[in-house]
Amino acid sequence: MTKSALQIARAAYQPKLPKALQGFVKVQEGEPTQSVADQEAIKQLFPNTYGMPLVKFVEGEAKTYAPMNVGVILSGGQAPGGHNVISGLFDGIKKLNPENKLYGFILGPGGLVDHKYMELTSDIIDEYRNTGGFDIIGSGRTKLEKTEQFEKGYEILKELGIKALVIIGGDDSNTNACVLAEYYAAKKYGIQVIGCPKTIDGDLKNDMIETSFGFDTACKTYSEVIGNIERDCNSARKYWHFIKLMGRSASHIALECALQVQPNVCIISEEVEAKNMSLDDVVTYIAQVVADRAADGNNFGTVLIPEGLIEFIPAMKSLIAELNDFLAQNGDEFNSIERTKQRDYIIGKLSPANSAIYASLPEGVARQLSLDRDPHGNVQVSLIETEKLLSEMVATKLAAWKKEGKYVGKFAAQHHFFGYEGRCAAPSNFDADYCYSLGYTASMLIANGKTGYMSSVKNTTAPAAEWIAGGVPITMMMNMERRHGEMKPVIQKALVKLDGAPFKEFASKRAVWAKETAYVYPGPIQYFGPTEVCDQPTKTLQLEQAK
Ligand code: FBP
Numbered sequence: 001m002t003k004s005a006l007q008i009a010r011a012a013y014q015p016k017l018p019k020a021l022q023g024f025v026k027v028q029e030g031e032p033t034q035s036v037a038d039q040e041a042i043k044q045l046f047p048n049t050y051g052m053p054l055v056k057f058v059e060g061e062a063k064t065y066a067p068m069n070v071g072v073i074l075s076g077g078q079a080p081g082g083h084n085v086i087s088g089l090f091d092g093i094k095k096l097n098p099e100n101k102l103y104g105f106i107l108g109p110g111g112l113v114d115h116k117y118m119e120l121t122s123d124i125i126d127e128y129r130n131t132g133g134f135d136i137i138g139s140g141r142t143k144l145e146k147t148e149q150f151e152k153g154y155e156i157l158k159e160l161g162i163k164a165l166v167i168i169g170g171d172d173s174n175t176n177a178c179v180l181a182e183y184y185a186a187k188k189y190g191i192q193v194i195g196c197p198k199t200i201d202g203d204l205k206n207d208m209i210e211t212s213f214g215f216d217t218a219c220k221t222y223s224e225v226i227g228n229i230e231r232d233c234n235s236a237r238k239y240w241h242f243i244k245l246m247g248r249s250a251s252h253i254a255l256e257c258a259l260q261v262q263p264n265v266c267i268i269s270e271e272v273e274a275k276n277m278s279l280d281d282v283v284t285y286i287a288q289v290v291a292d293r294a295a296d297g298n299n300f301g302t303v304l305i306p307e308g309l310i311e312f313i314p315a316m317k318s319l320i321a322e323l324n325d326f327l328a329q330n331g332d333e334f335n336s337i338e339r340t341k342q343r344d345y346i347i348g349k350l351s352p353a354n355s356a357i358y359a360s361l362p363e364g365v366a367r368q369l370s371l372d373r374d375p376h377g378n379v380q381v382s383l384i385e386t387e388k389l390l391s392e393m394v395a396t397k398l399a400a401w402k403k404e405g406k407y408v409g410k411f412a413a414q415h416h417f418f419g420y421e422g423r424c425a426a427p428s429n430f431d432a433d434y435c436y437s438l439g440y441t442a443s444m445l446i447a448n449g450k451t452g453y454m455s456s457v458k459n460t461t462a463p464a465a466e467w468i469a470g471g472v473p474i475t476m477m478m479n480m481e482r483r484h485g486e487m488k489p490v491i492q493k494a495l496v497k498l499d500g501a502p503f504k505e506f507a508s509k510r511a512v513w514a515k516e517t518a519y520v521y522p523g524p525i526q527y528f529g530p531t532e533v534c535d536q537p538t539k540t541l542q543l544e545q546a547k
Pocket of ligand 1: 248
């Protein structure tokens, strides 16, 4: 495999570990824990893994450990640093006993069920240290939730003599890891299950888990490119750039990027929902910023839009729900209608409020809402080009204002979507160290007989040596939520808190950023050089921890 010069130099980087993990380790247990909500229901569902204590690792004495085999799975969307979680886990179990073996299940949880695996030897691990991507074993989105899957998994784990399984995933995958841990504990199969917090979306975090890995690198990668666009925009002074940013649901990525690049506009979905804003309210807000800048002679700007926006606009949510039901019942009739008449057909069938919203949507978006369904019959909102939808609607509004004499200026838009560009970037120093520490911590949780825990590394705005490694019982992060019509135990998804420090900081500055051209150009992630350039945590973490 041909490697880039950076890849070769970066392979030699030794990720930093918290001081307590650098030598021999012992475990310190805290008080029993409770779930964040619905304690009785969660306790009943997880009788074997509920109420376990928080644990922390501190320096300890030398100890010998019997040999063991460990399995690892990468689950869901890629996030920078996954390879370092695996290399930290590998180094951790080898330190416990050099005879220990690590097996990787191929292409996600499906590999466990289908018995597709490979042994991860030191030659393989060394090829992937400090690299982006999940290609060492691949990832997948198969949900581990059925008893048959758990039993199929048990067959191969038993055959390979695997004592513990590490699942690297987001909130859903870790929820499933917890269900699996409970199942194996109830069956007394002697297999531990440990989770690791992954997702660029940044929505797997709480009082115990400060951040999910990959968020740091992904946001820095997007911010670099947005900064470049801002500079281009401020050079030509003729375009408004509408930039959609990944993050299926929560707006953490958009907010972090806004804090890094100071755009003219950034929409935060959680605020739109809380203020019960309509699509027209969002459009009016953006158009007003465009008009105000035009009044100053500035016919250019940047707008950040979170990927999940549409689902947070209460009126759109209601329209989509009615469309789902309507098309599920009348799909055949709808499909038999001539394409050019389908829009009017739907307008005539929906309730008056939803019909009016549907009629106000640009043709392309209206089509997408009525056509593209996923296998469950839902609109695939992520396919909706929100950046184009908003810019088209802003253009229409500005044209109307122009006629009324309320706006004088030129409006030309460019569109971008940044998502996949950031998910496999080479991990920043933060993610390289954080991930390696999470993987190493997982090995210590296994060595100490823990199951149903998530690997945790705290105090992450301090230098890595001062980080605190430990484990959080996954049940502690759970509550009951309605999913597919049933109440299920799930890890609470962390949305942007409107009373949190990152949003408050953004809200206090956005009026100035809207009017002035206050762009910041972060430049590319630096791996070597001065610490203030290479080792900054995200603005979100710094503000949350007030540093
Ligand atoms: P995870 O929650 O699995 O980490 O994935 C996050 C994400 O990158 C979202 O930001 C995005 O909406 C989605 O995955 C895209 O999924 P896919 O990779 O299947 O296209």
